[in-house]
Amino acid sequence: MLLDARLSAALSLIRAETHADIGSDHAHLPIRLIQTGRVKQCVVVELNTGPLAHAQQNVARAGLSGQINVRHGNGFAPLQAGEVQSASLCGMGANTILKVLSAAYLPPVLVLQPNDSARALRVWAQQNGFHVQQELLATGYWTYAVLRLERRAGPDPAYSGLPLGAALRYGPHLLREASALLRGQIEKDIERLTPLAAPRRPAQAELQDALAALAATALIQG
Template sequence: MKLSKRLQQVAELVPEGAVLADIGSDHAYLPVYLVEQGRIRQAVAGELNQGPYESAQRTVREAGLSHLIEVRKGDGLAVLGAGEASAVAICGMGGGTIVDILSAGRDKLAGVQCLILQPMTDSDRLRKWLHDNGWRIAAEELVVDEGILYEIVQAEPGDERYKDSLWYEIGSVDLLKHHPLFPQKVSAAIKKIGRVLQNLRKSQGGLAAQKREALLQKKKRLEEVLKSCKQR
């Protein structure tokens, strides 16, 4: 099984010897790859929709791994029993959707020692949820796949808060400051603020002025982070 660059990076964050629950598994490529590599003992591949569920079943069956990977149809963590998995992967969804899945299935996270999460959007909301719900962010990864920059967050049970609120948006600078793709990520955030500021030029009034000032301050902070990365 050959994975995309994105899923390959996700796979590298799955703990050795884990029992993995891959939620929203699609074709079940991730669990099949990890079992074939001997990285995990067994897995549950969860899918809500009939088409992907059947695709996952077919992939597992054709790989001859039905005795080690069970494909289940259901919504989010509802496919799991409490304590059944030691690691949970949720990838390729919006950060808000991942938060909803984790919140709705909170009781199924008992015994889970590792979360591997790849949000497509709203990664700040996801990081805040983790910190508010007894998880610390142990690792962050970035990968470019077909021209798109993806974020991957690995979390484990623990107490953590970021003193710098900017880190919820861009990720922990301590974890990412030496990553070769981090400057690209910060540069993209700066450009995005620049576009918003351009649009705000036409707006009048106190609220618009306050928003402009807040964005200018954030842009300045990001430029400082980018400069510090380039100096290393």
């Protein structure tokens, strides 16, 4: 079973004894996690009955019903505290992911792949005791950011020495990597935002973050 680029990126950031995939839909990611030995046990959580049945069928077809437990429920509600060491939420909007993350119990490691800007998730991580440990960019319908967050005490050192607005928007590790893919994304943002920017407009602040990000990547590249 092949994964697309965004789920392949998420897979590469996951390694645990027991992992939960929230809103799994087809269960392709958990199946590959087991098949590649990156996790030993997996819990799949699905709220809607159609995707739930689809996940159950795919898990049974893969012969992994003994290692992947498919559960019906909303977000982290079907999980017991301490049951899993990590969890993934992929293919949702950032605001939907934030609603799921409002649960009383969260595991210490989260792998998040929003379908839109990851900025709100980085802000949430700063406010809730999680550090951005790794970040990847994946290509697809558009460019997707994939984040690995880990619960840690104190300020996140990943942001040290970077313009905060730019790092929250584009990712501190991604800015330091300064890949051609990220630079292309920043340049497109500058082109899109420049005619929209004016004092006190949201586009003005976004443009300033994009310009700061471009300057940061240029400095890093030397």
